[in-house]
Amino acid sequence: MRGVTSYIVRQIAWPLAFATLTLTGVIWLTQSLRFIDRIVNNNLSLGSFFYLTILVLPSITAIILPVATFCATLYAFHRLATDSELIVLSASGFSRFALARPALYIGTLVMVAMYTTLLYLLPIATTTLRNTQYEFRNDLAGMALLEGVFNTPTDNLTVYIREREPNGDMLGVLVHDNRNPANPVTMMAEKATLIRTPDGPRLYMVNGNRQQIDPQRRTLSLLYFDNYSLDLASYAKKEGQAWREPSERFINDLLYPDLNDPSDVANYNKLVVEGHRRIVSPLYVPALILIAVASVIGGEYNRRGHGRRLVTGAAAAITLQILSLIVAHLATKSITLLPLLYITPLTFMAGALLLLREPVRRRVIGRA
Template structure:
């Protein structure tokens, strides 16, 4: 019995590892492309790019793992059925539920991994990603200023440079500051250098002027300077001022939001549903795994109907995923429907178990 259990587990484990790595790699690559522009504009190193993309992995794996488990189980049991190993094991006294037991062990392991991801790693990665993006976005000293174009490091600052000399200094510089929308400031300089200092990034300009319009007097204030230091820290956005998204919150922050915060009150349903969704998502792993097994060996045995069984299993799995999204959307509108979040995977799970209850010790062969 133990040998058969480990044998079936190995048949599932290898396809599971392959499917997980393949699907995760593809989706991770598409997500990584989002950071290319930011990496180039902020002159970040490859390790910074790798760090940013790794922070999205928990969210990707939480989606991929149940799907990969379904595909791996479907492939493994289809192979066992095609090689007549299911028939042999059934004739020796193994019931369908006994044959499904090794897959259940894998499902429990996947559930444990997914709870660790959804309850801790995913919110930790999301909030770390946002904090890191703020840090890189506001690292104005590391930004790349292109020649001959208007560079906009943020929505308050526009910088234009004509060219760079052999030392990397900027020549023909124009800086437009709109922090005060009523009194925009324009600075022009023959030469400028972007430096990091203990007080933060600064733009040192040489031989230029500072122009500011007074809207009340409708006059132009013009100041000529030999040297001017522009503090870029004041252009940085302060992290932590924005509302924390549900994906960035841990479970206790979702179930017990700050009711003194207007944004939390307005998004109360969304937060509560996200908390329950974190608890429900791992349940889809055993549901999908048992659906895969039931679609191959459940019901009446038919040697020629394996293709139809695989298609039926795929359709049911897709229907389950679509139904889960629909139920989550409805629950967000009315939290009374939250029990449906739990009922959805459990109904499919119980249905798959019922299909596997029929003994398989004496399979009936049907030629058509």
Template sequence: MRGVVTYIMRQIAWPLGFATLTLTGVIWLTQSLRFIDRIVNNNLAFNDFFYLTLLVLPSIVAIILPVAGFCATLYAFHRLASDSEVVVLSAAGFSRLSLARPAVIISAGVMVVMYAILLYLMPLGSRTLRATQYEFRNDLAGMAILEGVFNTPTANLTVYVRERDSNGDMLGVLVHDNRNSASPVTMLAERATLLRTPQGPRLYMVKGNRQQIDGEHKSLSLLYFDNYSLDLDSYAQKEGQAWREPSERYLHELFKPDMKNPDDVQHYAKLIVEGHRRLVTPLYAPALILIAIASVIGGEFNRRGQGQRLVLGAAFAILLQVLSLSVTQLAVKTLALIPLMYAVPVLAIAAAALALREPILRASPRPA
């Protein structure tokens, strides 16, 4: 018995790993494209780009694992059935539920991994990603300023550079400060350099002038300078006490929001439903895996092949995912529907287990 369980688990494990890596890689690449613009604008290294995309992985893996488990189990049991191994094992006395036991063990492992991701790794990655993006976004000293282009590193600052010399210094610099639209400031300099200092990023300009328009008196003030230091830290977008998204919160923060915070009060239903969603989502791993098994070996044996069974199993899996999304959206509007979030995967598990029951053999009547 133990040898059979190990054999079937191996048949499921390697397709599961392959499907998880493949699907995760594809989605990871598509998600990483949204960081390209930030990498170019902030002149970041490849290590920074890889670190940002790595922080997205937990949320991707949490979505991929149940689907990968379904695909791997469907493939493994279809192969066992095609090679008549299921028939041989059944003839040796193995019931359908016994054959499903290795997949159930794997689904339990998948559930544990998903709980670790959803309850800890995903919120940790989301809040770290937000803090890192904020840091890179406000690193004005490392911003990439293109020559001959009006660069806007922030909403209130425009920088134009005619060219750069061999040392990296900027020549022919124009800086326009529009934080106060009624009194904008324009600075011109022959040469400028971006530097990081303990006090924050600075733009050191040499031989230029500073022009400021007084909107109230309709006058222009002009100041010539040999050296001028512009504090870029004042242009940075301060994060302050920004509201944490549900994906950035741990489970206890979702179930116990700060009712003194108006944003938490406004999104109370969304926070509660997100907490229950993290508890429910791992249950879809055994549900989908049992559906895959039931679609292959459940019901009566069909000599014409299993094409229809596979299509039907895939249809049930898609329907289950659609029901999951629909019930979650309804629960946000009506918290009384939260029990339905648990009912959907539990009923799917019960229905799949029911389909794996052995057929009841009725005794034929004795001849008179």
């Protein structure tokens, strides 16, 4: 018994690992492309790029694992059926539920991984990603300023560089400060250096002038300087106390929102539904596993193959995934529909279990 269980577990584990790595890699690659622009503009290292892209893995994994588990189980049982191994095991006394048990063992491990990801890793990774992106976006000292181009590192700052020296110094610099559109300031310098300080990034300019127009007097104020320090930290966008998205919150913050926070009250349904969705999402794993197993060995035996059954099983799995999205959307509109989040996977699970029942063998009694 243990040998058979271990054998079936191995038949599922290898396709599961392959499907998980393949699907995660493809989605991770597409998601990482949106960080390319940030890496180029902020002159970040390759390590920073991988750090940002790794932070999106928990959200990808939570979506991939149920699908990968279904595909691996369906593939493994179809292969066992094609090689007539399931027929031999059934003839040896293994019931359908006994054959499905190894797949459920795999499903239990996947559920533990999903609960760990959804309840712990996802909020930590999402919060860290948001904070890191904010730091990179406002790190003006790391901004890559191109030669001969009017660079706009922020909405209110324009920088032009005629030439950049190998040591990083900039020649022929023009800086236009438009934070106050009614009173813009323009600075020009022969040479400038962009450096980091404990108080934030600063642009040190040498041999230049500062031009400012007085809108009331309609006069130009011109100030020549030998050395001028421009504090770039004041140009950074202030994040303030931004509202935390549901993906950034732990389960307790989702199920029990802060009723003193107007934003939480306005998004109460959204937060509560997200909390219950994290609880119920791992339950889709055993439901999908049972659908995969039932599509191969459930119902009456058919010698013509399992093509139609595989299509039916795949259609049932897709329907379950679509219903999960629909139910979550409806529950967000009306919190009274929240039980449907749990009823949906349990209904498909019950239907698959019914198909896995052993067929009733009728005895034919002949006449004496």
